[in-house]
Amino acid sequence: xxxxxxxxxxxxxxxxxxxxxxxxxxxxxxxxxxxxxxxxxxxxxxxxxxxxxxxxxxxxxxxxxxxxxxxxxxxxxxxxxxxxxxxxxxxxxxxxxxxxxxxxxxxx
Amino acid sequence: xxxxxxxxxxxxxxxxxxxxxxxxxxxxxxxxxxxxxxxxxxxxxxxxxxxxxxxxxxxxxxxxxxxxxxxxxxxxxxxxxxxxxxxxxxxxxxxxxxxxxxxxxxxxxxxxxxxxxxxxxxxxxxxxxxxxxxxxxxxxxxxxxxxxxxxxxxxxxxxxxxxxxxxxxxxxxxxxxxxxxxxxxxxxxxxxxxxxxxxxxxxxxxxxxxxxxxxxxxxxxxxxxxxxxxxxxxxxxxxxxxxxxxxxxxxxxxxxxxxxxxxxxxxxxxxxxxxxxxxxxxxxxxxxxxxxxxxxxxxxxxxxxxxxxxxxxxxxxxxxxxxxxxxxxxxxxxxxxxxxxxxxxxxxxxxxxxxxxxxxxxxxxxxxxxxxxxxxxxxxxxxxxxxxxxxxxxxxxxxxxxxxxxxxxxxxxxxxxxxxxxxxxxxxxxxxxxxxxxxxxxxxxxxxxxxxxxxxxxxxxxxxxxxxxxxxxxxxxxxxxxxxxxxxxxxxxxxxxxxxxxxxxxxxxx
Numbered sequence: 085x086x087x088x089x090x091x092x093x094x095x096x097x098x099x100x101x102x103x104x105x106x107x108x109x110x111x112x113x114x115x116x117x118x119x120x121x122x123x124x125x126x127x128x129x130x131x132x133x134x135x136x137x138x139x140x141x142x143x144x145x146x147x148x149x150x151x152x153x154x155x156x157x158x159x160x161x162x163x164x165x166x167x168x169x170x171x172x173x174x175x176x177x178x179x180x181x182x183x184x185x186x187x188x189x190x191x192x
Numbered sequence: 193x194x195x196x197x198x199x200x201x202x203x204x205x206x207x208x209x210x211x212x213x214x215x216x217x218x219x220x221x222x223x224x225x226x227x228x229x230x231x232x233x234x235x236x237x238x239x240x241x242x243x244x245x246x247x248x249x250x251x252x253x254x255x256x257x258x259x260x261x262x263x264x265x266x267x268x269x270x271x272x273x274x275x276x277x278x279x280x281x282x283x284x285x286x287x288x289x290x291x292x293x294x295x296x297x298x299x300x301x302x303x304x305x306x307x308x309x310x311x312x313x314x315x316x317x318x319x320x321x322x323x324x325x326x327x328x329x330x331x332x333x334x335x336x337x338x339x340x341x342x343x344x345x346x347x348x349x350x351x352x353x354x355x356x357x358x359x360x361x362x363x364x365x366x367x368x369x370x371x372x373x374x375x376x377x378x379x380x381x382x383x384x385x386x387x388x389x390x391x392x393x394x395x396x397x398x399x400x401x402x403x404x405x406x407x408x409x410x411x412x413x414x415x416x417x418x419x420x421x422x423x424x425x426x427x428x429x430x431x432x433x434x435x436x437x438x439x440x441x442x443x444x445x446x447x448x449x450x451x452x453x454x455x456x457x458x459x460x461x462x463x464x465x466x467x468x469x470x471x472x473x474x475x476x477x478x479x480x481x482x483x484x485x486x487x488x489x490x491x492x493x494x495x496x497x498x499x500x501x502x503x504x505x506x507x508x509x510x511x512x513x514x515x516x517x518x519x520x521x522x523x524x525x526x527x528x529x530x531x532x533x534x535x536x537x538x539x540x541x542x543x544x545x546x547x548x549x550x551x552x553x554x555x556x557x558x559x560x561x562x563x564x565x566x567x568x569x570x571x572x573x574x575x576x577x578x579x580x581x582x583x584x585x586x587x588x589x590x591x592x593x594x595x596x597x598x599x600x601x602x603x604x605x606x607x608x609x610x611x612x613x614x615x616x617x618x619x620x621x622x623x624x625x626x627x628x629x630x631x632x633x634x635x636x637x638x639x640x641x642x643x644x645x646x647x648x649x650x651x652x653x654x655x656x657x658x659x660x661x662x663x664x665x666x667x668x669x670x671x672x673x674x675x676x677x678x679x680x681x682x683x684x685x686x687x688x689x690x691x692x693x694x695x696x697x698x699x700x701x702x
Contacts, residue, residue, distance in 0.1 A: 106378075116378075125386075126382060129386070147392070148392060151341050151388075151392070161348075161352065162377075162378055165356075166374050169355075169374055172362075176367060182368060
């Protein structure tokens with residue numbers, strides 16, 4: 085097994101774990117953390133792809149690395165915004181989950 | 193990189209710089225607003241609305257005049273290493289629609305978020321104008337993007353601007369709605385990014401036109417397409433991933449609702465079309481197209497029935513958005529069939545896009561009208577609308593005109609769009625979609641007339657909070673009239689929407 089394959093499997097496991105956590109956890113903060121685990125898996129996959137490009141005879145493929153930096157910035161901003169919303173939500177309601185949903189009350 | 197990169201002769205066209213302007217002019221407005229502070233932010237935004245509208249008209253005129261796409265190669269680095277901006281006929285029409293609706297919303301929002309004395313600036317109004325410009329930039333970037341990763345960034349810009357718009361009022365329920373929207377958007381964006389990684393890994397490029405010749409129907413392409421489509425469907429709020437939409441769109445302030453419902457959900461839809469028709473035409477098989485349309489049909493039934501059961505006007509309009517989004521997905525089976533040589537010469541291609549544009553105008557007008565009604569009454573309970581037709585006749589008229597388009601009754605853009613899609617079901621022999629369209633039209637008639645019936649009934653004298661100036665009502669009417677004017681389109685495939693599309697359907701199977 086080459087290192088690229090190994091990292092590829094690691095990425096796949098992280099994606100699976102993240103997706104599982106995102107769907108099954110009712111607590112919003114855990115969902116946000118799970119999103120970051122999922123994101124790490126995707127970024128790792130980009131690294132593997134850069135490496136595989138290098139294995140194909142090219143010195144190294146810099147494009148996935150450029151993409152992954154942008155991806156990390158976007159994921160970071162998204163996390164910051166989600167956490168900010170969550171803090172405000174928690175201040176207003178004292179809740180950490182979004183159970184007891186009643187969309188008919190929104191925005192009155 | 194691959195050797196065929198140099199063979200791809202794509203050069204910046206004469207007016208290509210307009211595409212860059214369309215994306216960066218709103219961003220310049222945001223930077224100026226932050227630099228000069230809240231007192232000037234409305235003035236800066238209003239100046240840029242005019243400038244942006246002029247750019248949009250120039251792009252539209254250039255595409256129509258030259259009968260070809262505008263292209264700009266950023267930094268003169270050619271794809272696949274560089275990034276190209278491309279505006280074909282569809283993009284040009286989208287950019288113009290976005291500009292008109294953003295400008296109308298900007299003028300409409302001056303009452304709520306304007307700063308007449310320019311001395312004090314509330315946080316809400318400061319944020320609103322900046323978010324409005326950010327959404328505009330994001331939508332333009334999506335319209336001209338020709339690279340899957342570039343489109344990802346544009347989509348994220350759009351989402352980051354759209355989510356705070358939901359909770360501008362800061363109420364508990366709106367923050368909850370924004371948080372739910374954000375969680376759906378997070379999943380959507382990361383799934384899209386995962387698909388992008390797989391595509392780059394398999395084909396070594398993310399440029400859409402290069403991908404169209406390289407993507408083969410093989411497992412990696414199918415997995416990538418499924419991941420990206422699922423992510424985008426979550427952002428488009430297609431049934432069954434629509435749960436976030438009603439509280440978010442109903443909770444936002446009226447101008448925000450208009451932008452979110454009319455334009456923002458369309459941004460991710462455009463990406464789905466680009467993905468299936470442009471980047472991976474070989475993957476759009478009968479089964480894949482049918483699956484997308486099944487979800488669309490579910491959205492029509494589910495959204496329409498729930499709209500009928502709402503007690504609040506804004507929620508009714510939000511559920512109607514879910515239903516109207518469903519129609520858009522009929523473009524996949526109906527435009528990819530055998531009745532035309534290419535998807536873009538088919539009647540369903542024109543019908544689908546026309547549905548998108550006419551729904552944008554109709555829904556913007558409806559949310560604006562609902563905003564005026566709520567401002568006048570202090571609430572938006574449908575059961576207590578009695579007599580509002582006398583107080584705000586122009587607004588209710590505009591609401592009715594927009595309703596015609598949603599129902600698909602002539603003369604309206606919605607009628608022409610749905611008629612074309614219906615004709616396409618006959619030509620393609622896929623009559624089952626026609627059933628959903630007709631039922632959806634009947635149900636839309638039900639909820640529109642439910643509102644109009646209440647509004648025009650003669651109840652006890654109303655206690656109004658204050659008069660609504662005539663010019664605001666006329667503005668809403670003007671937006672609704674745009675949806676009606678689209679109904680003057682000839683009932684045939686539109687040449688505009690074919691500009692910049694390949695002559696022959698790229699056959700990757702060979």
